[in-house]
Amino acid sequence: MTQLAPPLSTEERGIRTAPASSPFASATSGPFAPPGETGDARRPLRLLTLSTLFPNPAQPNHGVFVENRLRHLLSSGEAASTVLAPVPWFPGRTPSLAAIPALETRHGIAVMHPRFPAPPGLGMLTNPYAIYRVAAGAITGMLRDGFAFDAIDAHYLYPDGVAAVWLGKRFGLPVVVTARGSDVSLLPRHRVPRRLIGDAIQGAAALIAVSAGLRDGLVALGAPPSKVTVLRNGVDLNLFRPPANRQALRASLGLGDSPLLLSVGLLIERKGHDKVIAALRDLPGHHLLIVGEGPERAALTALAARLGVADRVRFEGAVSHALLPRAYGAADAMVLASSREGWANVLLESMACGTPVVASPAWGSREAVAAPEAGLVLDEATPSAIAAGVRRLLSNPPDRAATRHYAERFGWEETTAGQLALFRRVLGNRA
Incomplete structure (x- = not known):
């Protein structure tokens, strides 16, 4: 569905490439650095993580479960990621946006927050297309500057996963989508989201369900069982521990x-x-x-x-x-x-x-x-x-x-190993 939108102009990209004054502009390592040699099959995976569920200064707990899983994945040393975390915007309705920077670093992870228009009452229908457009602009800018990605790591089937699959087709990247709950149990009750969710399920290279029940829900929506991997969430056992007294x-x-x-x-x-x-x-x-x-x-x-x-x-x-x-x-x-x-x-x-x-x-x-x-x-x-x-x-x-x-x-080690194996399998199948 790459015909959804015409080529994006600079103004339509929603976020520009990091300027010279940006903390990312002088990076020499990590996801914002130009890619190195790719001959080593065991080099770190280069992921583009796409999710509207991701913390930011105005919403520090928003989607923290997505950030936590990603942090543990990156701590393995076998993956690097740039995060695209689009935020909804509409005149007079989103005053907290001023507190959300276009670019930030969280726990050593580069995070970009392009704005996408979300008209009140229409967002359920327009959000996938709006997210696609601003994300496509951001990716186009990064690729033009020499950055490269192996796969898109998307979270939440709708609207994020739908937009991610379109992006994967446009840029030739395999997409792995994690379903997390109401994107399977609630949103498919609506006609248009259900159709687009079905398309995303078929277009994704692989699907992750955070529970067996959620996997069954995906299969009921038409996902081939072989495409769904169950990788539960984990818990930070160092942060969450019994009180001393x-x-x-x-x-x-x-x-x-x-x-x-x-x-x-x-x-x-x-x-x-x-x-x-x-x-x-x-x-x-x-x-x-x-x-x-x-x-x-x-x-x-x-x-x-x-x-x-x-x-x-x-x-x-x-x-x-x-x-x-x-x-x-x-x-x-x-x-x-x-x-x-x-x-x-x-x-x-x-x-x-x-x-x-x-x-x-x-x-x-x-x-x-x-x-x-x-x-x-x-x-x-x-x-x-x-x-x-x-x-x-x-x-x-x-x-x-x-x-x-x-x-x-229920530590994160098993989930991290499962993600690495899944992404490498997807890339191996693609090769």
Whole structure:
């Protein structure tokens, strides 16, 4: 589908090549350096990572799971990547864009943030084309300056994966797309996204699913089973670890001795925070800490007041990734009530901090929570089921050291090895 757009003018590229004053302009190594000899079959892979789900200064937790997986892949020394993380823009609707630079370096990774137009109410239809145009401009500029890539590493099937497959056709690059959840469970319910997602599935060289349930969803959408590789997310076991002194941590956070539940995630409907709040009616004496921010904040606050549990619910707001271990470590149980997930990172993060979980039956939950020391998975995520699950778990809680030990099997090493093997197989097949 390279005929989607005519050749792009300089003005249409959305981002220009790094100027002489750019920190990338004088690079002598890494993804922004001109490519070296390619005769060594085992030289590092040169990836172009495309994802609108990627942290930036205005949204430090946005898509942090994509960044974390990439960081661990690059730390292997067998891959290098330049990140294209387009950000939506529309006049008067995106004031935080001023805080997002066109170019930045995060954890040693070069990240470019071209802007793409996202008209309110039309973005679901226009975003794939808009992302394609600005990304094509950025890639054209890099290739003109002598940079080269072996493959496109795209995250999220729609709109990112759709645009990535078009880019792969335009620039002759194989594309590996990682599906992550609602891009398989929700977006295909809409006619146009479903058609474009189907095209992307067929056009991608390979697909990654973060759980077996998500793989089954891809196959149901028409993906050949042989094209889908399951590579679960991992957890940073150095960052997420039990607190040295849990009682002192709870005291520093102003928490008493009452059982503390934790719910982490954006304050949006599908995360199910309302169900956890409602479960408190059947859990007298239990308190709830909600970490996250979003459009449902006012509604959730009103719900807690209406149900008479407002004095036992604390809204912590957005918390940086680095400080999340304090919340996990202080809690007695972490509750995931999401209606849809591909693989909920919060489950592993909580367990790595020694805190067992009560999880909804969303995709990936039973794969992540597969032993008593990890916690339990509910058959349904209703307030009554959540309350019953919490009572069952806390009536005989697992040893927190055992919960941590269970989580240690979910480091990133296996996922990194799987990515390297998959990309090299794709490139070998192409050769």
